[in-house]
Amino acid sequence: MACGPSLSLLRSVALVWRTLRSMRTALILLLMLAGASVIGSLIPQLPNSPEKVFGYTADHPLAAEIYSRLGFFDVFGAWWFSLIITLLVVSLIACLIPRTRGTVRSVRQKPIQAREIDSFPHYEERNVTLPAGAATTVCRKVLRRKLFRVAASENSLAAEKGSAREIGSLLFHWAFLLIVVGAIYGKGTGYSGRAAVIEGETWTDSLAGYDGSIRTGRFFGGDFSGSQIRLKDFEDTFRASGIPMDFVSRVDLLNPDGSLVRAAEIRVNHPATFAGVRVFQYGFGWAPVVQVRDDGKLLWSGPVAFSQDTAPEGVPQLALPWRGVLKLPSLDPQVGITLELWPDGQAFLQTQLTGQPVVMVVARDPIIRFTTYSGPLTDPSQRRLDTSIMKEQAAGILGQGQVVDLTTGRALETGADPNAGLTISFPDLRKYSVFEVSRDNGVWMVLLAAILVLLGLLPALYTSKRKVWVRLESGEGRTILKVGGFAVQRKSQFSKEFSDLVAALERAAGKVNP
Amino acid sequence: MSDLEWARFSNDLFNLALFAYLISMVGYFAYMAFRREPIWVASKAVLLAGLLAHAASIASRGVAAHRVPWGNMWEYSSLLAFLVVLAYVAVIEGAFKVRSLGGVALAFSVLTMGIALLGDFYVGPAPLVPALNSYWIKVHVVAAIIGSSLFALGGGVLTCLYLAKDFKERREERAVVPPPIMGGAIDLNDPPDFATGADEPVGLTEQTGRRGLLPPSAVLDRMAYRTIAFAFPIWTFAVIAGAIWAQEAWGRYWGWDPKETWSFITWVIYAGYLHARATSGWKGRRAAVVALVGFVSLLITYYAVNLFIVGLHSYKGF
Ligand code: HEM
Numbered sequence: 001m002a003c004g005p006s007l008s009l010l011r012s013v014a015l016v017w018r019t020l021r022s023m024r025t026a027l028i029l030l031l032m033l034a035g036a037s038v039i040g041s042l043i044p045q046l047p048n049s050p051e052k053v054f055g056y057t058a059d060h061p062l063a064a065e066i067y068s069r070l071g072f073f074d075v076f077g078a079w080w081f082s083l084i085i086t087l088l089v090v091s092l093i094a095c096l097i098p099r100t101r102g103t104v105r106s107v108r109q110k111p112i113q114a115r116e117i118d119s120f121p122h123y124e125e126r127n128v129t130l131p132a133g134a135a136t137t138v139c140r141k142v143l144r145r146k147l148f149r150v151a152a153s154e155n156s157l158a159a160e161k162g163s164a165r166e167i168g169s170l171l172f173h174w175a176f177l178l179i180v181v182g183a184i185y186g187k188g189t190g191y192s193g194r195a196a197v198i199e200g201e202t203w204t205d206s207l208a209g210y211d212g213s214i215r216t217g218r219f220f221g222g223d224f225s226g227s228q229i230r231l232k233d234f235e236d237t238f239r240a241s242g243i244p245m246d247f248v249s250r251v252d253l254l255n256p257d258g259s260l261v262r263a264a265e266i267r268v269n270h271p272a273t274f275a276g277v278r279v280f281q282y283g284f285g286w287a288p289v290v291q292v293r294d295d296g297k298l299l300w301s302g303p304v305a306f307s308q309d310t311a312p313e314g315v316p317q318l319a320l321p322w323r324g325v326l327k328l329p330s331l332d333p334q335v336g337i338t339l340e341l342w343p344d345g346q347a348f349l350q351t352q353l354t355g356q357p358v359v360m361v362v363a364r365d366p367i368i369r370f371t372t373y374s375g376p377l378t379d380p381s382q383r384r385l386d387t388s389i390m391k392e393q394a395a396g397i398l399g400q401g402q403v404v405d406l407t408t409g410r411a412l413e414t415g416a417d418p419n420a421g422l423t424i425s426f427p428d429l430r431k432y433s434v435f436e437v438s439r440d441n442g443v444w445m446v447l448l449a450a451i452l453v454l455l456g457l458l459p460a461l462y463t464s465k466r467k468v469w470v471r472l473e474s475g476e477g478r479t480i481l482k483v484g485g486f487a488v489q490r491k492s493q494f495s496k497e498f499s500d501l502v503a504a505l506e507r508a509a510g511k512v513n514p
Numbered sequence: 515m516s517d518l519e520w521a522r523f524s525n526d527l528f529n530l531a532l533f534a535y536l537i538s539m540v541g542y543f544a545y546m547a548f549r550r551e552p553i554w555v556a557s558k559a560v561l562l563a564g565l566l567a568h569a570a571s572i573a574s575r576g577v578a579a580h581r582v583p584w585g586n587m588w589e590y591s592s593l594l595a596f597l598v599v600l601a602y603v604a605v606i607e608g609a610f611k612v613r614s615l616g617g618v619a620l621a622f623s624v625l626t627m628g629i630a631l632l633g634d635f636y637v638g639p640a641p642l643v644p645a646l647n648s649y650w651i652k653v654h655v656v657a658a659i660i661g662s663s664l665f666a667l668g669g670g671v672l673t674c675l676y677l678a679k680d681f682k683e684r685r686e687e688r689a690v691v692p693p694p695i696m697g698g699a700i701d702l703n704d705p706p707d708f709a710t711g712a713d714e715p716v717g718l719t720e721q722t723g724r725r726g727l728l729p730p731s732a733v734l735d736r737m738a739y740r741t742i743a744f745a746f747p748i749w750t751f752a753v754i755a756g757a758i759w760a761q762e763a764w765g766r767y768w769g770w771d772p773k774e775t776w777s778f779i780t781w782v783i784y785a786g787y788l789h790a791r792a793t794s795g796w797k798g799r800r801a802a803v804v805a806l807v808g809f810v811s812l813l814i815t816y817y818a819v820n821l822f823i824v825g826l827h828s829y830k831g832f
Contacts, residue, residue, distance in 0.1 A: 280765040
């Protein structure tokens, strides 16, 4: 073939470009986006509900295998989803550039004279008194006053009104593009994750601070702010029924060097913004302060963040106890303890007696049930204890302020030597607050674009383009005023506007009294 | 009155309104069939009484709960039904001066309220969980409910009636005139500038005398388009307000949560509908099918997502 590979490449690029330029392609891509999101709303998604995905995988291994190959468990992060979005952006741009050019041209261009104005859908003739030249001048003024753009040529006028529709429509489409671009930019260069901060402790915005619960954008370079949050105290208020009323975290926001930026209250719907990140109140939990001593030597002292299992159907989440683990790797054999906190000891008793779950919203005589295991600690996680090759040693109940022997599960008698044996105590009960921390530098862009979308939509939908032609012809001793016109949209409203316009023109050009 | 009494008062009024809508619906259907002025007057009177009771029911629910009365499915359903009837009175009877469609609009509301009753959506008035306690969610929900009512009216009720009437007209015309090309929107003899605008009716515009129970299909078609074009920016605004709220509450304005996803899908379908009419000359039946698809998507957004698909927006349990 005469044309080398580069030319045929050029040709196929041109073909792709032409395809992308058509509105149909853009709409099909938009529908594909919608279709993809249907999949995303019907199949459990890893980022939103991982436990459901695991459940599904266990129940339907074959389907799960297929779904996972296709990326259906993370539709919005799948490569083909990004591809659809990219193509949509390119296609929109390809659509909009020629349309914008066309609009600019048509707005700049003077209205074009018509040859035969009596063939338009609306047409009227009137006799007027002014001579044709003077009548043309006043008619032009009338049209101008009614905000028409007018072009005159020798007793003929061509007038147009209603470019707002086209401009609004363009604004809408560009703004929609800007939403997509702003979202890609913001999500792509940002990150979001969860931070659990115990009362009295300080958290640092760094990769380690998120403990694995972080999603970073494709283009995020790892430049965490290093800023810090110190949680002074967390307060929650509940109704008796367990419905939460308010969550407040009182915090100090600190620079990376530890100096104070300002104090703030973070509550639901009232995030704090600092150092380019926004910090939202997300959740909370209990963090008992636990001390473990081996013959008086302190092995562990500090708060442990406890978490909850997901409540089964029909049981309030807050009726469930809180679980945590404590590992003592320095002992020989190693020791692991599973802890179960009941922040409301009376609720615990009631649950034991009646079998009915009781919601626990305040700390009242808190107790910790524990089980001690000895044997090798194999699971490196701080939250789980693999007891399969460990030996259960003892179990017991620990009240606040008590000291309990871990090997027997029995509380020390008053007067017994507190420094003998392996003991655990529970001097304090604190809370921790969970923050959703996110950096999204595209938010302002998306917000601005959303406003523009609305601003463009209104004229695009509710105004119409109208064209009118006026001609003045000299007859025997009088002037004939001819007016023709049509509306591109909203034709039914135009009839009235047109007859009003004709009346106004007739009046200005000198009405002939019958 | 105590909160409990207010709540009971609200429920009584709800039942009263439902009862009035039922009677009025029957009356409107009778008016559609017989075209007797007194039937319309009586039905409208009952309708207005029901609307009044319904407004009072919604207001007293707010008093009982000490907050705006749109916090759960029960309250949404009630408000949606109320707004559909209100939109019918204001838009269809008020602006379009069409009286014969009351039965259908009321049937939609009665159905919505009935589903709320039978589906056991009722929960006592209770304060909202903190995340729902935001200025933006109030704005968001009001806009979403107004938008859905209008979409339901335009994309559901009016479009179905259009299709029914269009079917009947075509059956009657078939013997006389050859069928128009593809919905008959484009007259090939017109210069392109004269191609009918999106809001222009197709079919029998000239028809003056009423034939049959319904307005001519061309009128129904235009009413459906206008109602949808009216609803679209409101829905757009609702989605934006929801995104602003989500940004405040959860730190991300968009997270592809099922409710967000489905309201986006509904939006896309109606954007497609507007395109179809504005640019590709898809009018009449083809556009009506798109509008119906949008209506189904709206129903999924409204019912299925709240009741069957769990996400951050599932309020029923609260
Ligand atoms: C990419 C190629 C696209 C082209 C060439 C295009 C073109 C058009 C045109 C010519 C109109 C009619 C304007 C008028 O009646 O004056 C229109 C309307 C509309 N378009 Fe698009 N469009 C495109 C993509 C989109 C997308 C992606 C969306 C959805 C986000 C969208 C949403 C709308 C809406 C809602 C309307 C009705 C409002 C209006 O009349 O402007 N369009 N479009």
